[in-house]
Amino acid sequence: MVKKAKPEELGKLRAEIRDVTLDIIAKAHKRMELSERIGTIKGNLNIDIQDESVEQEIRSSVFEFSNKLGIDPTFSGRLLNILLAESVRLQQIQQRRTEDITLKNTHLSVFMKAKELESSGKKIIHMEVGEPDFPPPKSVRNALLESYKMKQYHYTDSRGLLRLRQAIANKVGNGITDDEVIITSGGRFAIFSAMLALLKQGEEVISIDPSWPAYREFVDFAGGKIKILQTTIEERWTPNLRKLEEMIGQNTKVIILNYPNNPTGKVLNEKEISKIISLARDNELYLISDEVYSDYVYGRFTSLTHYKYDKIIVVSSFSKSCAMTGFRVGYGIARKEIIDKMARIQAIALTSVAEPMQHAALSAIDYNPAGNVKLIKERLDLISKKLRQMSLDFVSPQGAMYVYPRLNGSIQTDAELVNILLELGVAVAPGSGFGENYKQFIRISACQPKELLKRGLEIIESVLSVR
Numbered sequence: 033m034v035k036k037a038k039p040e041e042l043g044k045l046r047a048e049i050r051d052v053t054l055d056i057i058a059k060a061h062k063r064m065e066l067s068e069r070i071g072t073i074k075g076n077l078n079i080d081i082q083d084e085s086v087e088q089e090i091r092s093s094v095f096e097f098s099n100k101l102g103i104d105p106t107f108s109g110r111l112l113n114i115l116l117a118e119s120v121r122l123q124q125i126q127q128r129r130t131e132d133i134t135l136k137n138t139h140l141s142v143f144m145k146a147k148e149l150e151s152s153g154k155k156i157i158h159m160e161v162g163e164p165d166f167p168p169p170k171s172v173r174n175a176l177l178e179s180y181k182m183k184q185y186h187y188t189d190s191r192g193l194l195r196l197r198q199a200i201a202n203k204v205g206n207g208i209t210d211d212e213v214i215i216t217s218g219g220r221f222a223i224f225s226a227m228l229a230l231l232k233q234g235e236e237v238i239s240i241d242p243s244w245p246a247y248r249e250f251v252d253f254a255g256g257k258i259k260i261l262q263t264t265i266e267e268r269w270t271p272n273l274r275k276l277e278e279m280i281g282q283n284t285k286v287i288i289l290n291y292p293n294n295p296t297g298k299v300l301n302e303k304e305i306s307k308i309i310s311l312a313r314d315n316e317l318y319l320i321s322d323e324v325y326s327d328y329v330y331g332r333f334t335s336l337t338h339y340k341y342d343k344i345i346v347v348s349s350f351s352k353s354c355a356m357t358g359f360r361v362g363y364g365i366a367r368k369e370i371i372d373k374m375a376r377i378q379a380i381a382l383t384s385v386a387e388p389m390q391h392a393a394l395s396a397i398d399y400n401p402a403g404n405v406k407l408i409k410e411r412l413d414l415i416s417k418k419l420r421q422m423s424l425d426f427v428s429p430q431g432a433m434y435v436y437p438r439l440n441g442s443i444q445t446d447a448e449l450v451n452i453l454l455e456l457g458v459a460v461a462p463g464s465g466f467g468e469n470y471k472q473f474i475r476i477s478a479c480q481p482k483e484l485l486k487r488g489l490e491i492i493e494s495v496l497s498v499r
């Protein structure tokens with residue numbers, strides 16, 4: 033028989049739960065104090081704030097303890113990740129490094145500085161931007177005018193116009209249906225909404241560096257923890273799949289892939305993709321595959337839409353393929369339940385993508401980008417040839433729109449070179465914007481006419497050869 037609840041017992045339990053909560057806060061306070069003291073010592077000894085092996089040691093103890101108590105270790109792991117994130121934040125303040133972090137050099141910060149210089153009359157060659165310099169398909173102009181004439185300028189379903197979703201599903205094929213497609217505000221919002229839809233506080237996302245800096249920001253914002261698998265130029269930017277496997281833990285939820293890759297131009301082969309998918313399947317992980325550069329491929333590329341695994345989310349966009357960056361139309365492809373969650377987030381944040389822009393995208397669906405792709409390839413070849421003459425190391429891009437060379441002269445850091453070049457009227461992206469360990473790299477974008485690229489490269493050569 034169920035015991036009848038007594039009101040005074042409820043009051044007692046509530047008082048007890050309050051006291052336990054206060055105990056937890058007091059312990060958290062104590063933990064923060066310890067963390068600050070550790071931060072000071074690390075600062076004095078010039079030791080990195082984050083140390084994977086130390087984190088792993090605490091993680092193992094936490095899991096062991098949780099199992100002993102009979103509490104769900106994945107919950108304890110998430111809680112630990114929140115505490116660790118707070119420690120990192122406090123130690124950064126302690127070492128007065130927050131300024132460096134907020135002012136960190138990225139392609140965007142260089143772009144802003146370049147714009148500022150331009151507004152004071154200086155001429156800048158923009159080799160930092162990842163924005164195609166050609167116009168959108170001709171059909172787009174008509175579609176925009178037509179959508180105005182037809183009064184197609186209203187809110188739409190937050191998943192996007194059915195006709196556009198159907199057109200994308202047809203184009204992608206592989207049995208994808210319209211309810212497995214969402215139209216988002218750029219590929220950016222597809223990735224961001226997927227992260228928000230999938231992640232609980234403290235869950236982990238594995239990202240492969242060097243990578244687009246937004247991934248880290250998305251994960252931080254969603255309350256997750258980013259774990260970085262480094263790749264190197266020596267390994268030709270191929271991720272070490274054994275290391276990847278070792279990084280997967282109880283709290284890992286997502287692996288994010290970006291091939292063709294920004295900034296390296298790397299493309300994975302089918303064997304590598306299959307191996308990653310089987311790792312994800314064995315560990316029940318989601319895979320977000322950012323394929324916004326999938327049209328810019330100079331060899332073989334297989335989209336993850338070809339693979340049957342129900343935790344894959346493929347993201348693409350009209351931004352790069354159709355040179356429609358400012359239209360802000362991208363899309364995600366995934367199982368219906370995931371799409372519905374992403375749509376709810378888009379409904380909360382934006383209602384829907386602007387209707388005229390969706391019509392513009394629909395008009396561009398059959399656009400053949402071959403001419404633009406050929407042009408970008410020619411420019412990449414031009415950049416590569418010059419970099420070889422300058423004896424800089426790089427891996428020839430198999431896709432995307434960038435070359436990512438390593439500096440080898442007396443200028444060893446990207447920040448130093450970026451600043452000197454800006455003074456001389458050339459903007460390039462600092463390599464460290466794509467991951468902490470890449471200070472010796474810069475990213476050169478092929479989104480400018482050949483003549484400008486040649487001039488920019490000559491200026492880079494003159495700086496590197498003098499030093």
Ligand SMILES: Cc1ncc(COP(=O)(O)O)c(C=O)c1O
Binds near residue numbers: 162220221244348362
């Ligand atoms: C790797 C990568 N993914 C996604 C995007 C986002 O593109 P958009 O939001 O314009 O579709 C970019 C933009 O530069 C990118 O480099």
